[in-house]
Every structure is written in C-alpha cells, then in structure tokens.
Amino acid sequence: MTVIYVEDVVDSIADALQFISYYHPADFIDALKDAYESEGGAAAKNAILQLLVNSRLSAMAKRPICQDTGVAHVFLEVGMEVQFSNRLGGFLPTIQQLVDEAVRRAYLSEVNTLRASMVSSPLGIRSNTRDNTPGIVHVEMVAGARLGVTVVAKGGGGDVKARFATLNPSDSPADWIIEQLPGMGAGWCPPGVLGIGIGGSPEQAMLLAKKSLFSPIDLHQLRERGPVSPVDALRLEVAERVNALGIGAQGLGGLTTVLDVKVMEAPCHAATLPIALIPNCAATRHIRFFLDGSGPMTFEPPDPGIWDGIPDMLPTDGGMHVDLDTLTKIEVAQWRVGQTLLLSGKLLTGRDAAHKRLTDMLAANEPLPVDLKDRAIYYVGPVDPVDGEAVGSAGPTTATRMDKFVAPLLEQTGLLVMIGKAERGRAAREAIHQHGAAYLVAVGGAGYLVSKAVLSARVIAFPDLGMEAIYEFEVRNMPVTVAVDAAGGNIHSVFNLVKV
Numbered sequence: 001m002t003v004i005y006v007e008d009v010v011d012s013i014a015d016a017l018q019f020i021s022y023y024h025p026a027d028f029i030d031a032l033k034d035a036y037e038s039e040g041g042a043a044a045k046n047a048i049l050q051l052l053v054n055s056r057l058s059a060m061a062k063r064p065i066c067q068d069t070g071v072a073h074v075f076l077e078v079g080m081e082v083q084f085s086n087r088l089g090g091f092l093p094t095i096q097q098l099v100d101e102a103v104r105r106a107y108l109s110e111v112n113t114l115r116a117s118m119v120s121s122p123l124g125i126r127s128n129t130r131d132n133t134p135g136i137v138h139v140e141m142v143a144g145a146r147l148g149v150t151v152v153a154k155g156g157g158g159d160v161k162a163r164f165a166t167l168n169p170s171d172s173p174a175d176w177i178i179e180q181l182p183g184m185g186a187g188w189c190p191p192g193v194l195g196i197g198i199g200g201s202p203e204q205a206m207l208l209a210k211k212s213l214f215s216p217i218d219l220h221q222l223r224e225r226g227p228v229s230p231v232d233a234l235r236l237e238v239a240e241r242v243n244a245l246g247i248g249a250q251g252l253g254g255l256t257t258v259l260d261v262k263v264m265e266a267p268c269h270a271a272t273l274p275i276a277l278i279p280n281c282a283a284t285r286h287i288r289f290f291l292d293g294s295g296p297m298t299f300e301p302p303d304p305g306i307w308d309g310i311p312d313m314l315p316t317d318g319g320m321h322v323d324l325d326t327l328t329k330i331e332v333a334q335w336r337v338g339q340t341l342l343l344s345g346k347l348l349t350g351r352d353a354a355h356k357r358l359t360d361m362l363a364a365n366e367p368l369p370v371d372l373k374d375r376a377i378y379y380v381g382p383v384d385p386v387d388g389e390a391v392g393s394a395g396p397t398t399a400t401r402m403d404k405f406v407a408p409l410l411e412q413t414g415l416l417v418m419i420g421k422a423e424r425g426r427a428a429r430e431a432i433h434q435h436g437a438a439y440l441v442a443v444g445g446a447g448y449l450v451s452k453a454v455l456s457a458r459v460i461a462f463p464d465l466g467m468e469a470i471y472e473f474e475v476r477n478m479p480v481t482v483a484v485d486a487a488g489g490n491i492h493s494v495f496n497l498v499k500v
C-alpha cells in the first residue's frame with residue numbers, strides 16, 4: 001500500500017492550476033509557430049502572432065493567458081494499492097472536497113488571481129460561486145500504487161461547441177465531424193485541437209472526447225510515420241478535411257483551423273456508433289503528473305527557449321486611431337471590414353448576464369444604470385487585477401451569444417459599437433447595418449495582451465454579477481479589427497462559403 005496524504009493532493013492540484021494558467025504546453029507553442037510560418041492570409045497570420053506574443057507575455061508575468069481561466073477539471077487515476085490519509089488526523093475529506101479546496105485556493109490566489117466563472121443554479125438565479133467551485137471530477141480505479149492526476153482548465157468557448165450524435169454503424173464518422181465544423185463558428189478560438197470520442201455509451205463517448213484532448217500534439221509526427229490503425233487514419237483524414245474548409249485562425253479564413261485531431265475509442269453496442277466532438281481552444285491548459293506518496297508535486301517552468309523568435313509586444317503603428325470619447329455615427333460609417341483600429345478612451349463592458357438584465361429592464365420600461373448612446377461595449381468578463389495592474393487578462397468573449405440583444409440595444413439605447421470575438425448571425429448583422437453601427441473583433445485567447453491596453457477599470461453597474469458586471473475601462477491603443485461594418489460587410493464570410 002502507498003499512503004498518499006490528502007494535503008499533498010490539494011497542494012499539487014492547486015499549484016497545477018496556477019502553473020497552467022500562465023504556461024502553455026511546449027507542444028502547443030511549437031504547433032502554433034508552425035501554423036504562423038505556413039499561414040498566408042494576413043488576418044489569420046496576425047491573429048496567430050497575437051496568440052504567440054500573448055503566450056510569451058503571460059509566461060513572463062505569470063498571469064493568465066486568457067480571461068476565461070476555465071472550469072477546473074481533475075481526472076484521477078487511483079491505484080488499487082493507494083490509501084489516502086490525513087496528516088492532521090480526523091475525518092478524511094471526499095475527493096470532491098479535496099478538489100474544491102484546491103480550486104478555491106488556486107483561483108483566489110492573491111499573487112495570480114484567476115477568474116471565477118462557475119454559476120450555481122443554472123436554471124435559476126445563476127449566481128457566481130465566486131471561487132470557481134465546484135471542480136469537475138472524474139475518478140478511475142487502475143492497477144498500481146500511485147495516483148495519476150490530470151489537471152485541466154477548460155474554457156467555456158470550446159465546451160459550448162461540443163457535439164454528440166449516435167450514428168449508424170455504417171455511417172462515416174469523418175463526414176459527420178466535417179458537417180459540424182461550419183456550425184461551430186469561431187467561438188472556440190481556432191486554431192486548436194479537436195477531441196473525438198467514438199464508441200462506448202453516449203456519456204462515455206463525451207468523456208472520451210474530452211480526455212483525448214490532453215495528450216501532446218503530434219499530428220506532424222503522425223503524418224511522417226503514416227497511419228497504423230483506424231484511429232490514426234481518422235485523425236489524418238479529419239485534420240486534412242477540416243483545414244481544407246479554410247476557416248482558419250479566429251474564423252478569419254486561413255490554412256490552419258486545427259493543430260491536431262485526437263481520437264479515443266471504446267467498444268460499443270452492435271447497433272450504434274456513438275460519436276462526440278469537443279474542441280479545445282487556443283488557451284489550451286492541461287498537465288499530468290503522478291503522486292507516489294513522497295510528497296506534493298513540484299512543477300518546473302518550461303524552457304524559455306520555446307518562446308524564442310516571438311516578439312514581446314505588437315507594433316502599435318499599424319492602425320487608425322479612434323477616440324472613443326467623441327465617437328459619432330458619421331465616423332463609424334467610414335470604417336470598413338478588415339481595417340485595424342486602435343481604440344483609446346472610455347469603453348463599457350458587458351456580456352451575457354448584463355445584456356439579459358439590460359434588455360429585461362428595457363422591456364419593463366425601467367431606466368438603465370448606464371447611458372449607452374454613442375458608446376462602445378466590449379463583450380468581456382475580465383480577470384481581477386493584482387498589484388500594479390488595472391485589470392487582469394481581458395480578452396473578448398463570443399459575440400454570437402449576444403446576437404439576440406443587438407437589435408433592442410441598438411434601437412432603444414443608441415449603442416454604436418460592439419467588440420467581441422467570432423462571427424455574428426444574420427439578424428445581428430442586419431441590425432448593425434440598419435442602425436449604422438459596427439462590430440469589431442479582438443483576438444480570442446490573447447486576453448493578457450489586450451489587458452496591456454487597459455489603463456483603468458471600475459465597476460459601474462450590476463456588481464452582483466461578478467466578472468459579468470458592467471465596467472468602464474479607459475483604454476489606450478487597443479487593437480481591434482472591423483468585422484461587421486455599417487455598410488453590411490462581414491469579415492467572417494468564410495462561414496457562408498464553406499462547403500461540406
């Protein structure tokens with residue numbers, strides 16, 4: 001029997017969550033560098049560059065790569081010869097309690113505060129739990145005398161695009177996967193990794209898809225050695241066909257939508273072929289380690305050489321300067337799709353919960369707590385600042401979720417500009433066109449880089465919503481790209497073009 005102390009489990013998981021919040025895995029950086037080298041499209045290439053610069057800056061500052069610091073997932077492989085014990089004696093906490101204690105400690109750290117994204121009572125008040133608990137825990141009993149631990153911080157933008165189907169045994173899994181891609185849009189922050197679970201039962205297929213994401217990116221090696229199994233063949237076929245769709249980084253059109261495709265399979269009923277698809281975004285964060293009773297895990301920083309060749313700031317000379325404090329419809333009408341803008345001045349923030357509350361108040365004829373006339377609103381839920389910061393990581397959230405609020409807000413408040421990530425639906429684009437407004441994009445997954453443009457931040461409405469409150473940011477030279485212009489142009493037109 002190996003005795004593993006629960007204190008060591010908590011310390012190791014808490015440290016792992018901190019570590020992965022600012023260090024990308026080296027294999028991801030290598031694959032992203034390759035994608036940057038091969039990319040020809042200017043918009044996609046620039047987005048990949050921003051992701052690389054962001055990765056380097058986060059690692060240097062030990063601050064979160066992305067404002068969505070994720071839902072904490074912990075996968076435990078408990079050896080049959082492991083016994084848990086408690087140094088202080090008394091009751092042994094449950095595995096869920098151990099994980100939650102680690103999550104609480106990691107996310108509330110004063111040195112590197114992370115964002116609390118979990119809400120309780122999802123059908124009810126959706127109240128932020130404020131410490132990112134509960135963690136998602138999966139336990140498997142395995143042979144041996146050690147504890148295997150995989151710690152993951154999975155962003156919402158990827159999981160929200162998860163798909164499942166039960167195919168007929170004779171159907172093509174590759175065809176089904178390719179059919180899903182255009183509908184998934186760009187909110188999952190490509191380029192990333194697709195996880196595919198095949199077989200088992202419905203819930204097992206989903207778990208396989210999720211678990212498949214946490215092994216090193218090795219598509220390049222697989223291409224070189226060639227497929228030796230149906231799983232290898234499926235990985236290669238899907239990677240090639242997905243990248244041929246031309247969706248590209250952030251959906252801006254380009255060569256690399258996926259850096260790898262991972263597949264795990266399990267035996268299933270003769271009548272079925274369950275299949276699940278879960279993407280992992282550019283803020284890929286996971287680490288695996290083992291506890292053998294000798295104490296908590298310590299994590300070695302990656303070799304800084306993995307960021308060699310990546311600049312430590314973006315050039316700020318390429319773009320048109322825009323003063324947000326004097327914004328007019330006439331000025332917005334001149335912006336064109338693809339143009340880079342450098343925003344300075346006062347910027348409001350608001351995302352899902354704030355939009356729902358604002359539009360509910362409009363419907364009830366109640367006065368709004370903030371005047372939106374001729375203002376710009378940034379879809380973001382930032383990380384709280386630590387010493388010396390105005391705000392922590394503050395990248396865009398998926399705009400598509402705010403589509404249904406666009407028409408009422410433009411119509412009834414005079415809001416002029418929205419900033420987020422990913423494509424807009426037809427109705428939102430039409431409302432933008434009709435009201436002479438504009439939608440701008442920042443790079444999803446480059447939240448630490450964006451935060452460097454924020455000079456100050458203060459909550460001005462709905463403080464009970466936590467990170468979903470309405471803030472006023474003062475920004476200087478915040479780089480964004482015009483994605484939907486007042487004339488009806490749309491940078492994400494690739495989604496109208498892709499053939500499946």
Ligand SMILES: O=C(O)C[C@H](O)C(=O)O
Pocket residue numbers: 067068155156157158187188380381395396397398444
């Ligand atoms: O919650 C966020 O900040 C972003 C979310 O992960 C998303 O990708 O839409």
